[in-house]
Amino acid sequence: MxxxxxxxxxxxxxxQYAVQADILDAEHQFEAVHSRAGGALLFFIGSGEALCVAKEESGREHGWARSDLSSGQTRRDFPWGASCKQFAAVQGESGAIDLAMVLSDGSDDHLYLSLGNSDADTSWTDAPGWLPCPYNAEDSAAPEPLHIARVFISDASDRYEIAIDIIANPGARELVLRRYYLDLSTPSHPTWIAHASAAAPLLDGFASVLGRADCSEGVYTLSGGNGLRRLQYSSLHGAGGQVTPAPVALRLPGDQVPEAIAACRNVDNSTDLYVAAQGGLYMFAAGSPREAQAVHLAQAPLFEQVRSLRALRAGERVVVWGLRADGSLFYLSCAQGQAADPGAWSKPLCMLAGVSAFSPFYDRLHGALVLLARGADGLLKSVKSPVTGLWNRRRIMLPPSNLLQQACxxxxxxxxxxxxxxxxxxxxxxxxxxxxxxxxxxxxxxxxxxxxxxxxxxxxxxxxxxxxxxxxxxxxxxxxxxxxxxxxxxxxxMEQAFQTAAGMADDASLGKAYLALGSQNAARAKPGTAAPAAFPHAVHGDVGDLFSWLECGTATHARIVHDSATGLWHLLATIGGQLFHGVLDCIEKIVAATLWVIGSVKGSVAEPGGLQAVPVAALRRAAL
Structure with missing residues (x-):
């Protein structure tokens, strides 16, 4: 035939579709990277205090499989037992995955490295090779006990750079950090080298990130407290064997107080530093730190009380993520090469509420922005489609530990x-x-x-x-x-579900927009950022991001309008007193808008949360 x-x-x-599975909820530290096949690798410390990885793989019933990365090494080196205290996981431009873990035997901490792991063949996660890195600095004996506060691995593509902060005065009332870096010139025998910087007190809000402001790798450090926060950059070592330069203080305009920092690696391995401070976002461009001038990129309420920042290159764009003290997670982006232009940045929009930790990455295979975030509903993987711009969210489901447990x-x-x-x-x-x-x-x-x-x-x-x-x-x-x-x-x-939903709305715009975009002969105007003629003061927002902000419960009204001048359909939403608009240029966006438009038309306004989407269950009942 x-x-x-x-x-x-x-x-x-x-x-409703039921699946029997364990729902992964990383209660402690977690970090996400991606495989060359497009799946996520989520590293986390499990409930048994072991370093684990959950791998997303096609061809499995549940799509995710969990592996223990540290217990094999623990059994070999600490038969009496040890726990994974913390770890670092980094993926550079080449795609290789570098890991560090700190095992605690109840008295001292012990550092291990596993570098250059493949992102194509991830079978190494079944039995990773770990290199012990015992403290061996020549200038001083190890503190007793040895407590490691944090390990940093650079994501630079030209050379490995690893820094370690230890507690210099264990047991003291006010702890002090001492910084080291590893000399990896003999890969099988890393040497601890004391950093030239002075010891620093470990206070609430202390933060450090690796970066490269000039020709050598260094550390951006945010320290101090009680409104006396200090931001500085210090090279790990001198370039070409030269003396390590003295630390350089970085100051914001008007002596704004920095709250959170993030470094973004550029193609040439230099880094730009992003700083959140008192309602503003600032950037120190790569270059000599002694000549660095902060650029004020944006001012918005979302930049207030930021406790964590992340920055990364995502295809042709630069993306900055921020997590506020109230659990609001937001992001904004701009085209690469325009980061120093305030006008090039999108408006920051809230993506999720109630978040306690997050880890973003860029899926190079599919060209998609990916976010792993822990919220009230546990750990979610969110993917922004590069085609429709919409976000889809999934819980991470592992094979069930008990075949008699209730299905999700x-x-x-x-x-x-x-x-x-x-x-x-x-x-x-x-x-x-x-x-x-x-x-x-x-x-x-x-x-x-x-x-x-x-x-x-x-x-x-x-x-x-x-x-x-x-x-x-x-x-x-x-x-x-x-x-x-x-x-x-x-x-x-979506056809039948949409027709059922549209029938619940008093506004015929839903059906008209759907038919217009579904017609093969319909003229498809090129999307733009211009507001509809009748609403010239509306602020443009990415529709997929606007839907996420609507889900955060801050909107009070939403509807669809047609701009006869351009032929485009727009979503209009009032969020936080500001009118936003986004272009609805595909059927998926029209369908996604349906629940919010119905909720607005029907007057479903919760107190005090705002506009609420019509539950999908109600649509299923209406279809029967």
Whole structure:
């Protein structure tokens, strides 16, 4: 039978889907990087005080597998027992993954390194190789006991740089830090070298990040307390064997008090430093720290009381993340090469509320921004689709530890795609090419797969079918394109759910926008940042980010409008007293807007949280 004789059919439904699994909730420190296949590797300290990794892998039932990274070394070196106190995990430009861990035997701390691990073949996580790095500084004996406060690994691509802060006066009432760095010229025997900087008191809010302001690696340090915060840069060692330069103080305009810092590595391995201070965001561009001048990038309430910052390059953009004391997580971005231009930065928008820790990275395979964050609902993986701009969020599900435990349920689009021959009979094990409008994770015939615009090759089951489960938190899901031989089919699982939801709205704009974007002959105007003519003062925001801010419960009104001058459809939302607009240029965005527009039209305004989305369960009931 020729491939051209295949026929394709599909049916979808929005339903509750139950999965028996353990939900990962990293209660302690965690850090995320990515594999070359696009999956996440989440390093964390588990409940048994061991360093663990949860790997996201296609072809598994649950999609994630957990491995213990430290217990093998612990059993060899400390038969009486030891615990992982802390760790560092870094992924540089090459993709290689570098790890450090600190094991405590109950008295002293012990440093171990595992450098240059592959991001392509991650089987090393089954039995990682660890290099012991005992304290061996020549200028002084180790404090008794030896307590390591923190380990830093540089993400520079040209050479390894590792720094260690230890407690210089263990047992004292006011602890003091002493800094060292490792000489790795003999890789099998790292040597501890005392840093030239003076010991520094360990106070609340003390923070350090590795960076490169000039030609050699150094450390940006934020220290002090009670409004007397001090920011400085100190090189780890002199360039070319020269004497280590003296630390340089970095001052903000108007002597603003710095609250949090983050360094962003540039292509040339230099770093720009970002500083949050009293409602503002500032940047010290790479270059001589003695000539550094801070640039005031933005001023907004979200920059107040920031306790943690992260900065990274994400494709062609630079992204800065911030976590406030109240648990609000926000981000903003700009094009690479324009970081020093305040006008190039997007408006900071709140992404999640109730967050206690986070770790972002950039998925190079799919070109997607990824965030791992711990909130009230546990640990979530959020992915921003580079196609639609929408965020999808998933809990991290591991194989169940107890086969009798209760299953976890969530809303999901369940789609059945059937491949038939010319007689209408199912074609078992037929080769199918499947692509999706969004970068997301789904289950295909019971196995976890990452899908996106790049076609994925899969086989139908023994009955000639593909069963696709796409877990969703709202109404927006992924559309699929299926190809079998010369036959192709576009599948929109959201169609029926949207029609049900749109029927609950008093405003006909939902249906009009959906039909306009769904028409193959519709003129697709190029999205822009200009506000609709009737609302010239509305501030532009990325629609996917606006939806996330709506979920934080600060909005009071949302609706869809059509700008006849440009032919574009816009979401208008009032958030924190400010009117925002975002362009709705694909069906997924229209569908995602539905729950919020209905909630606004129906007057569903909670006290005091603001606009609330209509529950998906209500839409399922309405469809029956």
């Amino acid at each position: 020729s491939a051209g004789q295949f026929t394709l059919s599909a049916a979808s439904d929005l339903t 349920s969530s809303s999901a689009y369940v789609t059945c795609i059937r491949v038939s021959d010319e007689n209408g009979m199912p074609v078992p094990h037929a080769a199918v090419q499947l692509s999706a409008s969004s970068v997301t994770s789904v289950h295909i015939n019971g196995l976890y797969r990452m899908v996106g615009p790049v076609a994925l090759s899969v086989l139908t089951d023994a009955h000639g079918a593909l069963h696709i489960v796409d877990h969703v938190s709202g109404l927006a899901g992924a559309r699929f394109e299926v190809r079998a031989g010369a036959c192709s089919l576009m599948v929109n699982p």
